[in-house]
Amino acid sequence: MVVGPEAPLCDGLADMLIEQNIPCFGPTSELANLEGSKLHAKEIMKHVGVPTADFNILDEASDIEAALGEYSDNPWVIKRDVLAGGKGVVVTENFAEAKQFIQDSIATDGKILLEEFLPGEEASMLVVMDGSGYVCLPPSQDHKRVFDGDNGPNTGGMGAYCPAPVVTEEVHQKVVSNIVSPMFDYLSNCQTPYRGVLYVGLMITEKGDPNVVEFNVRFGDPECQITLPLIKTDLFQLLMHSASDSLKDLDVEFHDAxxxxxxxxxxxxxxxxxxxxxxxxxxxxxxxxxxxxxxxxxxxxxxxxxxxxxxxxxxxxxxxxxxxxxxxxxxxxxxxxxxxxxxxxxxxxxxxxxx
Missing domain, CATH: 3.90.600.10 (Phosphoribosylglycinamide synthetase, C-terminal domain)
Structure with a gap:
């Protein structure tokens, strides 16, 4: 079974299927928490040594104005620590808007992440993995803002294209060596290995250094619509090999398109x-x-x-x-x-x- 949405994964659907010996493409609830909790994902990145933005955790006892002052040189990046359908992040230079979003989110969720702003160009990498190996799908670029020119509020995604030239061969090698490989080493050694797709949201700096913006535990929308068609290999075979821990035995090919x-x-x-x-x-x-x-x-x-x-x-x-x-x-x-x-x-x- 292929579990698409993140909520059922976080709720333990994969765990239930595995207990019934039903092959499942999708991680267990513990590993799905990479998307379910921004804070948990940050802690794992820090533990594994994956490059990502510095951050603070704010709660009811925090001095919000003082915390915003620490990041006043750049737009504020504020992230809710819950599943929010791709709309739980605010990037703003407006102090009042930032403060209000933090207050509202703490009142609802109990805590929130305030992140360092990383300038650069965004890209996405979908990585199919299991306990035996992983396959990096062609890199793509999503367009999060609702209006032309990257204006307006963030959305779940207004369009995407693949492959994304911002991920050069050199950048790709850095993504694999600094992010994908360390995460695979960690996830493949968990009690139940990660079987599914790991969505790696990236920010590529001007120097070509990739940083992780977020992890998702499912195919991204709209990245999925333009990444999967480029897979030349039978998609069922790719998903089934991942669900059965035999990716290392599959040779995956892609269309030159x-x-x-x-x-x-x-x-x-x-x-x-x-x-x-x-x-x-x-x-x-x-x-x-x-x-x-x-x-x-x-x-x-x-x-x-x-x-x-x-x-x-x-x-x-x-x-x-x-x-x-x-x-x-x-x-x-x-x-x-x-x-x-x-x-x-x-x-x-x-x-x-x-x-």
Whole structure:
């Protein structure tokens, strides 16, 4: 069984399946806490020696204004210590906004992380692993901010492309040697080895040094939509080998291609998305995912009475794969132009840093 969302993993679904001798692609609840608790992830990074931003833990007894003063030279990076659907992080230069978010989060969660701001360019690396080995999937770049030019609040992701050229061969080697390999050594020696995918959120500095921004314990959305199509090897075999601790016996190949996806969001997303509006322009046929093709991935979509309705903030994504990133972008945006959702919005600059 492949467990997709993080919440069931944190709640112990993989543990239950393993107890019943059912092969499971997804970590146990103890290891899923890498995503379930930002503080726990930081403690593991510190223990293993993985490069990441300095941080403070704030609670009811903390002097919030004094803590903010320690990081006043840069925007404040504030992270809730709970699962928040990709919207538990605030990056702001506004003191009042930062203080209010900290106060509200402490009142709700009991504590919060205040992090050092790391300038650079973000990227993501999905690593499939088990107790025997690991496979790094092609690096991608997500677009977290809701509007063009990286403006507006953070979201779960408004689009992505793969591979991301910011992860050069030299940077890739650093990611593997400084982050992936040490984490594998740690996770493979736990009582139950990590079997699943480890999402490594990266910040690449101007000097080309990768730092970990976050760990997730599942395929990222929207990174998944453009990373998995680039896997040439049978996906079932990859997942099954991981679930059965035999990744070392599998030779994984990738397509020599690029992929890009653009997310269509409901009006008001991410703060207060409008739901229930009709979506038109969708094909009813199942697409063939191959080089030179484009397709739609549903997310917050409901099928009711023969109509497609928006049922969430991020409604769907238009994805494409081609022999160049420019061609993939053209195909994805051409497909997006055929879909209509009143008040819907999407970014027009996905992949812009690489084009």
């Amino acid at each position: 690029s992929a890009l996806t653009v997310v269509l969001a409901s009006e008001g997303y991410p703060a207060a998305p409008v739901k229930g509006r009709g979506i038109s322009g969708l094909e009813s046929t199942i697409p063939v995912i191959e080089i030179g093709s484009s397709w739609v991935n549903f997310a917050g979509v409901k099928h009711s009475g023969g109509d497609y309705l928006a049922s969430g903030g991020r409604v769907l994504s238009c994805s494409a794969m081609s022999d160049s990133l420019a061609k993939a972008a053209k195909l994805a945006y051409e497909l997006m132009a055929t879909i209509e959702l009143e008040g819907g919005h999407f970014r027009s600059d996905i992949g812009g840093k690489a084009l």
